[in-house]
Every structure is written in structure tokens, then in C-alpha cells.
Amino acid sequence: MASETRPPGKVGPARRRGLADEVADTVRAAIFDGTYPPGTQLRETELSAELEVSRGPVREALMRLEGEGLLRSGWHRGAVVVELSxxxxxxxxxxxxxxxxxxxxxxxxxxxxxxxxxxxxxxxxxxxxxxxxxxxxxxxxxxxxxxxxxxxxxxxxxxxxxxxxxxxxxxxxxxxxxxxxxxxxxxxxxxxxxxxxxxxxxxxxxxxxxxxxxxxxxxxxxxx
CATH class of the missing domain: 1.20.120.530 (GntR ligand-binding domain-like)
Structure with missing residues (x-):
């Protein structure tokens, strides 16, 4: 793997991190302004097409928002905006x-x-x-x-x-x-x-x- 062969003291490029941040910001704002109300299902493929980015940054962004407590993932359901119990x-x-x-x-x-x-x-x-x-x-x-x-x-x-x-x-x-x-x-x-x-x-x-x-x-x- 590339990470195993990189020169000592060097790290690899942070690919897609900036783009994932932008996607997370966009989706978070859409949750907060009511565009994606609680219970809305968010699919990687649809968000990727809508935001015109590849699925990698979308996947990373959704994981980040799940960590913030805004999304929950379910088997075969993808990510869903949290409905508070x-x-x-x-x-x-x-x-x-x-x-x-x-x-x-x-x-x-x-x-x-x-x-x-x-x-x-x-x-x-x-x-x-x-x-x-x-x-x-x-x-x-x-x-x-x-x-x-x-x-x-x-x-x-x-x-x-x-x-x-x-x-x-x-x-x-x-x-x-x-x-x-x-x-x-x-x-x-x-x-x-x-x-x-x-x-x-x-x-x-x-x-x-x-x-x-x-x-x-x-x-x-x-x-x-």
C-alpha cells in the first residue's frame, strides 16, 4: 500500500477532505433550513448527482453528519435525518x-x-x-x-x-x-x-x- 512505502517523515495528500467538508456543510444546512426534514432518506447516488461530486466525498460527509447526531444509518436504508425520540x-x-x-x-x-x-x-x-x-x-x-x-x-x-x-x-x-x-x-x-x-x-x-x-x-x- 502507498501508505506503507511513503518516505519517512512524509504523509500522503488529504484527498477529497475539502470537498467532503463542503458536502457536509451543504447537507447540514439543508437539514437546518427544512429542506431535509427529520425522517428524510438521503441516498449517496442521488446526492452525488445533485451536488455534482463523486460518491466518495458524499459518503465521507454523511459519516461525519452521523457522528454529529444528525443522521442515522440503517441496513438497506442508507442515511436518514434523525427523528428525535x-x-x-x-x-x-x-x-x-x-x-x-x-x-x-x-x-x-x-x-x-x-x-x-x-x-x-x-x-x-x-x-x-x-x-x-x-x-x-x-x-x-x-x-x-x-x-x-x-x-x-x-x-x-x-x-x-x-x-x-x-x-x-x-x-x-x-x-x-x-x-x-x-x-x-x-x-x-x-x-x-x-x-x-x-x-x-x-x-x-x-x-x-x-x-x-x-x-x-x-x-x-x-x-x-
């Missing part, structure tokens, strides 16, 4: 809550005023969302800013491991109901940003928890 929802929500609890505490204690300005701007952008899927993406971006404000590198890395699944959680929530979503969610995030700005840990923790619980109630059908 009750257990999936509970696990994502509980893990998100644990990470966010620490993130809020650290942001209140250690974030600079400039960091909190960035969080506030992320909340302001949500008011200009054109549709529910765009708002969900801006929602995730808001939380990106909160984690960045903590200054805790490993916490940010932990968030990144579940980030795509949280985004899918929000996409699934939209699939259940968009009633009041565009009108209420931006205001909720402005309140979250203001609580961080006030350096009020107790209030901020309560508001973040209430925000998560409302999304969970909608997704599980418990909302009034």
Missing part, C-alpha cells in the same frame, strides 16, 4: 441544561463587557429573522456567543459536540408548532442577555432554565 429529546435537554448552567455562571462571573455586547448583538439579530428556521439558526448563534463569553475552552468544546443536536432539537420544535415563535423568542433572548449584563446569576439561571423548558414543552406537547 422521547429519549433523544430528554438526553439532549438534560445535557444542554448541565452545560448551560455552568456557562451562565461563568459568563456572569468572568465575561468582559465586550463579550456581553456580543451576546446582546446576537439577541438583537434574532428580531430580524425572516422565518422560523433562520431564527433557530440565530438562536444557536446566540448560545455560541454565551459559551464564548465564558472564556472556558473545554466547555466551549463540550458545547460544540452537541451543538448540531441542539439545532436539530430546535428544528424539531418548529416542526411541532411555530405559533408565537417569531414574536416571542427574540424577546426571550433579549431578557437572557440583559440578565447576564446585570451579573445576576440567580435570575440568569432561572431565565435560561425557563427558556429551555418552554422549548421542551412545545416539542413534547406539554405546552398550553
Amino acid at each position: 422521547a429519549d433523544d429529546v430528554a438526553e439532549i435537554d438534560s445535557l444542554r441544561g448541565a452545560l448551560e448552567h455552568l456557562a451562565v455562571q461563568l459568563a456572569v462571573e468572568h465575561a468582559s463587557d465586550e463579550d456581553l455586547d456580543t451576546v446582546a448583538r446576537a439577541a438583537d439579530r434574532m428580531a430580524r429573522a425572516g422565518d422560523a428556521h433562520e431564527l433557530a439558526a440565530l438562536d444557536v448563534a446566540f448560545h455560541d456567543a454565551v459559551y464564548a463569553a465564558t472564556g472556558h475552552r473545554r466547555l466551549q468544546e463540550a458545547w460544540n459536540t452537541i451543538r448540531s443536536q441542539v439545532h436539530l432539537f430546535l428544528v424539531s420544535r418548529i416542526g411541532v408548532s411555530v405559533d408565537g415563535y417569531l414574536t416571542t423568542v427574540p424577546g426571550e433572548h433579549r431578557e437572557l442577555a440583559e440578565a447576564l449584563r446585570a451579573r445576576d446569576t440567580e435570575s440568569a439561571l432561572r431565565l435560561f432554565a425557563d427558556h429551555r423548558e418552554h422549548a421542551l414543552d412545545v416539542l413534547t406537547g406539554r405546552a398550553d
